[in-house]
Amino acid sequence: MMNLIENFLLNTIRSGTPIMFALIGDLIGQRAGHISLSVEGAMLTGCCVGFAACYYTDNLLLAVLLAALAGAFVGFLQIHFNISCGADMFALALAINYFCSAVTNYFGASLISKSISGFGRIAIPLLSEIPLIGDAIFNQDILTYISYLLPIVVGFILFKTKIGTAIRTAGEVHQVAVAYGYNVRLLKYGAVMTAGILAAVGGVQLSCAYTMTWTADMAGGRGFIASALVILCSWKPGRAYMAAYLFGAAQSLQILFQLLAIPIPTNIVTMAPYVVTLIALAFISMNKNPSMPEELKKIGRPLEIQN
Amino acid sequence: MMQKMTVKAGADRPEIRKVLMRVLAGIFVPIGLFSIFLLTQRQNPLTVYRALVMCFAGSKYNVGEIAVEMTPVLLAGMAALIPAKVGLSNCGGEGQLIAGCLTANIVGVYLCSGLPGVVGIPIMLAAAAAAGLLWAAIPLFCKMKLNMNETLTTLLSNYIMYKLVAYMVFGPIKDTAGNNYPMSARIAEQLRLPAFAGTRANVMIFAALFVVVITAFVFAKTELGFKLRTIGGNERAAEFAGFSVKKARCWAFLIAGAIAGLGGGIVMSSVEFQMREATAHDLGYLGFLATGIAGGSPIVSIFTSFLLSALSVCGTSLEITTGLRSSASTILMSVILLTIFGLGRGRREK
Numbered sequence: 001m002m003n004l005i006e007n008f009l010l011n012t013i014r015s016g017t018p019i020m021f022a023l024i025g026d027l028i029g030q031r032a033g034h035i036s037l038s039v040e041g042a043m044l045t046g047c048c049v050g051f052a053a054c055y056y057t058d059n060l061l062l063a064v065l066l067a068a069l070a071g072a073f074v075g076f077l078q079i080h081f082n083i084s085c086g087a088d089m090f091a092l093a094l095a096i097n098y099f100c101s102a103v104t105n106y107f108g109a110s111l112i113s114k115s116i117s118g119f120g121r122i123a124i125p126l127l128s129e130i131p132l133i134g135d136a137i138f139n140q141d142i143l144t145y146i147s148y149l150l151p152i153v154v155g156f157i158l159f160k161t162k163i164g165t166a167i168r169t170a171g172e173v174h175q176v177a178v179a180y181g182y183n184v185r186l187l188k189y190g191a192v193m194t195a196g197i198l199a200a201v202g203g204v205q206l207s208c209a210y211t212m213t214w215t216a217d218m219a220g221g222r223g224f225i226a227s228a229l230v231i232l233c234s235w236k237p238g239r240a241y242m243a244a245y246l247f248g249a250a251q252s253l254q255i256l257f258q259l260l261a262i263p264i265p266t267n268i269v270t271m272a273p274y275v276v277t278l279i280a281l282a283f284i285s286m287n288k289n290p291s292m293p294e295e296l297k298k299i300g301r302p303l304e305i306q307n
Numbered sequence: 308m309m310q311k312m313t314v315k316a317g318a319d320r321p322e323i324r325k326v327l328m329r330v331l332a333g334i335f336v337p338i339g340l341f342s343i344f345l346l347t348q349r350q351n352p353l354t355v356y357r358a359l360v361m362c363f364a365g366s367k368y369n370v371g372e373i374a375v376e377m378t379p380v381l382l383a384g385m386a387a388l389i390p391a392k393v394g395l396s397n398c399g400g401e402g403q404l405i406a407g408c409l410t411a412n413i414v415g416v417y418l419c420s421g422l423p424g425v426v427g428i429p430i431m432l433a434a435a436a437a438a439g440l441l442w443a444a445i446p447l448f449c450k451m452k453l454n455m456n457e458t459l460t461t462l463l464s465n466y467i468m469y470k471l472v473a474y475m476v477f478g479p480i481k482d483t484a485g486n487n488y489p490m491s492a493r494i495a496e497q498l499r500l501p502a503f504a505g506t507r508a509n510v511m512i513f514a515a516l517f518v519v520v521i522t523a524f525v526f527a528k529t530e531l532g533f534k535l536r537t538i539g540g541n542e543r544a545a546e547f548a549g550f551s552v553k554k555a556r557c558w559a560f561l562i563a564g565a566i567a568g569l570g571g572g573i574v575m576s577s578v579e580f581q582m583r584e585a586t587a588h589d590l591g592y593l594g595f596l597a598t599g600i601a602g603g604s605p606i607v608s609i610f611t612s613f614l615l616s617a618l619s620v621c622g623t624s625l626e627i628t629t630g631l632r633s634s635a636s637t638i639l640m641s642v643i644l645l646t647i648f649g650l651g652r653g654r655r656e657k
Contacts, residue, residue, distance in 0.1 A: 081645070087648035090398065090458050091599035094398065094595060095596055095644040098596065098640075098641045099644070101637070106632055106634040109632060109634070224459065227459065228456075231456065231459075265474050265478055267470045270470055271467050274467050277463060281449075281456075282449060282455060
């Protein structure tokens with residue numbers, strides 16, 4: 001029984017981590033007034049680029065850097081075509097995801113069923129000895145440790161620093177940010193490209209630490225879920241722990257049911273993350289979403305930034 | 308055929324000319340970008356483009372294949388376009404189409420197997436449309452009653468539909484006579500739509516074109532279309548004018564679901580005949596993207612749907628003629644999409 005719970009917790013954290021990265025990334029973007037559904041594509045690209053780098057060079061830092069670069073490019077496409085070319089935010093995002101899927105399918109074809117050594121697990125002395133939760137929380141790969149700190153760091157940046165205030169103002173009433181002399185365009189580009197970068201790093205964790213394989217379209221809607229979970233967090237980074245691991249737990253049900261030999265078909269159990277996300281969204285929607293950034297309410301109308 | 312239709316919908320002709328210009332520019336930029344990609348892959352771009360053109364118009368069979376692909380893409384496109392006109396975004400055409408496909412198979416195999424085609428096929432297609440409508444009703448409920456973002460709910464519901472199909476073909480509807488493969492039984496011979504000689508295409512491509520033309524006509528020429536456009540353009544103005552915004556939105560969304568579902572039913576009864584895990588995947592997204600780059604014009608979406616369907620079909624033949632992996636054509640497709648988004652609205656408004 002102990003083993004079972006340990007295993008469930010471990011999987012909850014491991015499958016929650018990619019979501020955590022994409023979720024925090026998109027949260028920054030949404031705070032700046034822009035929903036990037038392309039985090040799905042950024043994550044997929046991160047999976048592929050990271051895996052390729054791990055496979056060919058075995059250099060983990062390089063894998064993360066290259067993936068981040070690719071993610072930044074995806075974020076750039078998203079924000080540039082939206083702000084400067086006036087493309088519809090959501091339709092554009094789907095086109096970008098299609099592009100990412102096509103490119104990774106093509107270049108990733110030779111990586112299928114290859115194996116890598118990837119990110120190893122690093123046990124933190126003493127803490128990892130704690131019964132039940134120690135092994136799950138404190139015996140993880142480096143990216144997961146980073147993801148633990150991410151909500152705190154981003155929360156600090158968004159709410160306690162000047163640049164954070166500027167980003168949030170750009171997402172609330174961008175005219176005010178303009179009046180204070182900020183370059184709103186630059187802020188929005190930065191925020192959305194950060195979303196792409198973080199989602200791509202989440203992708204590296206997914207393919208190089210969690211599954212250790214590359215399969216086509218392996219992101220499987222995780223980016224969309226992350227984007228939805230931002231609403232569940234009411235745009236507050238601190239709540240990302242709850243949201244990301246809620247998803248992780250839903251994803252881990254499959255393994256739990258297998259171990260307990262509960263006879264529910266796999267394909268029904270793997271619906272859980274999507275269904276849980278929808279139900280959680282339904283509950284949060286019954287509130288009036290007081291903290292929704294103002295500019296998100298205007299989506300669909302052309303955005304005119306004067307500066 | 309294209310030109311005739313453009314003339315028919317004369318009311319929005321200047322709009323169409325601009326959009327067509329955009330589409331043309333959207334062809335030449337990607338051709339350049341894709342050529343660079345081809346050169347890096349040690350392919351002669353000219354050979355590849357010739358192979359593509361040969362595929363587009365090379366044989367009766369290929370043209371038929373494009374028509375087969377284009378039918379559900381057109382219908383899924385309308386499923387995205389109609390709600391968009393009233394200010395809702397339906398990214399769930401994919402799931403609604405697959406819901407129709409699955410339902411058509413179940414109805415065909417378990418209910419209509421003894422019926423003659425003239426009775427059975429309409430029942431199958433009607434059931435498919437109903438299934439698409441019902442699957443669209445869930446996100447619609449979430450939008451109207453719970454105020455949830457319909458883009459996210461429709462996207463997530465697509466994945467739930469994928470899993471549902473996987474569950475069905477691995478379990479309840481798995482063909483007991485098959486070799487334990489995860490696929491359903493085939494629908495009976497008389498329930499399959501008869502194909503034109505020498506192709507797999509059938510009369511349904513004209514049905515799909517008819518749906519598109521009707522949509523264009525309703526939006527451009529009728530009072531109903533005017534009301535709907537007002538609702539999409541300025542909700543408050545529409546309310547002041549006494550239009551029932553909620554009701555119109557609900558109907559638009561449900562009809563969209565039914566159209567996508569019908570597309571799935573057609574796929575089942577004309578080419579697939581049986582359900583597998585990945586049957587009809589991506590058709591809904593292609594339709595969504597085809598209208599996404601058509602600038603909200605149903606008539607232009609005929610052209611964009613043709614382009615995307617043709618590239619999708621010719622990817623496979625490209626692999627045979629040039630040895631380039633078929634996913635290369637998806638790259639070309641997505642580069643075209645991104646270019647057109649990049650050319651975008653911004654320029655037009657200035």
